[in-house]
Amino acid sequence: MNSQLSFANALERIAELRQRYLADRCIFIPSVEMKELVFALGATPSDLEAFQHESDFLEVDPTLAFRRSRNGRYCFVPEQREIYRTIQQPFVLSAEEDFVRHDSGKIREFASITPSAQGNPVLQALLAINALIVEGSEVEHRPGLNYASPNWITTAFHLRTITTPELVGEPALEGVHQDGVDHTMTIFLNSKNMVRDSATTRLHSNQEASGTQWYDQNLAHVLGTFQHQDVLDTLIVVDHERKHSVSAVTPIEPSAPATRDMLILFTRKPVLGPHVSHEYDSDEVNEQAPLTINLPIAILAQGA
Template sequence: MQNRIASPVSALFDALTRDGFSFVTADVMQPLLQASGELSDWDAFTESWNHLGPDPYLAATGRLRRRRHATYAATPRNDVELMPHQPHYQSLQYNQLQGDIKRWFDPIDVSVANSASLRTILAFCNDFFSSLTPAVAQWQVEVHQFRIEASAGAAGEPTPEGSHRDGVDFVLVLLIDRHNIASGTTTIHTPDRKPLGDFTLTHPFDAALIHDPRVFHGVTPVTPLDPSEPAHRDVLVVTFRAIS
């Protein structure tokens, strides 16, 4: 199958190959996605973030994070297949806060999991990550809808585990929406915590692409601009892990 991605994606290839990460502004990311498929149901797709359940594994700590989760299987540059609902698992090596636990989250609604917008995002990721690693024959793909909420008395923590790796090969972090918040800056570090770069996802379609084995990433806490109003940060996180 012919690669669906066209220029200026070569700049992203170069950045991930050279640095292990790339920050992509919305004016670049949105056309790249549209080259991979349709975003015709984008409004309904983003509205689904209003229907996420709380993360039960963080409730005891008072950190309010809402999320849904889905797993897919993919072969390079072919369709991505939705798999039966299953837990999300990370070892303690990658998540010292919640590692070695099979975490069951609410599944992403089937209509969202099969939506044109999500299918387009997954097609882009499959083409892009497969082109970076042509020897991979199969991928395990996980998709996470996150909403981080902040209040006057408690900052929202997008990455309560701190600066970390996810234990996968590649990560896409795509901003869906941010409302009434300050900060939420994505930071990239070397394994010995030397800072490599930072970028605040500000507009829908702003994104970070990460080669997970090479760098650590985190996000600074978010606080409300107006403490009397609701405040949240919505992102989609997609991870690709090669299956040997």
């Protein structure tokens, strides 16, 4: 059933969520509430179903055998009230950004988000909600980011994690980590043959060592535990002020594959010259896969 939430009421809700998020530095938004917001911003239940099926068209991940992936980069320009697609670029995360894994610092090239996924109103609504929540936010500054810029860069990762009898799917093989950004938004899309209580997310204080694996973690440093179980269950975290980890995907029937599909939005300020991603941070418009999302007026006054 479609939501009866009006567009104006949706903006009021987003402002309230923004206020809670900035006060608590993290927020979990359950499926029922996210669906209301997404539908009020123009998507339909059939759009949501179609977007879930987009996970079947992900490509082989550049470094993880148990994962399928695509990504795309989007620039949010508050002064123009718009989000646009930038050119496709390589991606890199370093150990200095609290991402400790075998491919830390490696230049990775992901397949591009498909035109049908990008054109889906669900993805566009999620990008808009993300932008309206993070707009004007003050967070602990990361080295090498340009906090004088009013703009934000969001890298959208569409991911499928797969556990098979031969390979364990790890949504966070790196253990405790940060994502090298200002805000991380994780959105559940679908799962098959997955134990409902697996793939649990823990938030950690920054006292926990990056790279610490699930069963070695100090529970005194755990700030919260969350589970993405229903479509559009969403967690947003101020990335540099918290760390996080995710347990493995466990199959219900061990002889069959188990899958977990997610959309992850990494949002940060543009980088400055010395940053590891400087060469891969162009804000050039993507003419081959264009997209412009027009946003309503700022909601800052409602959720300062």
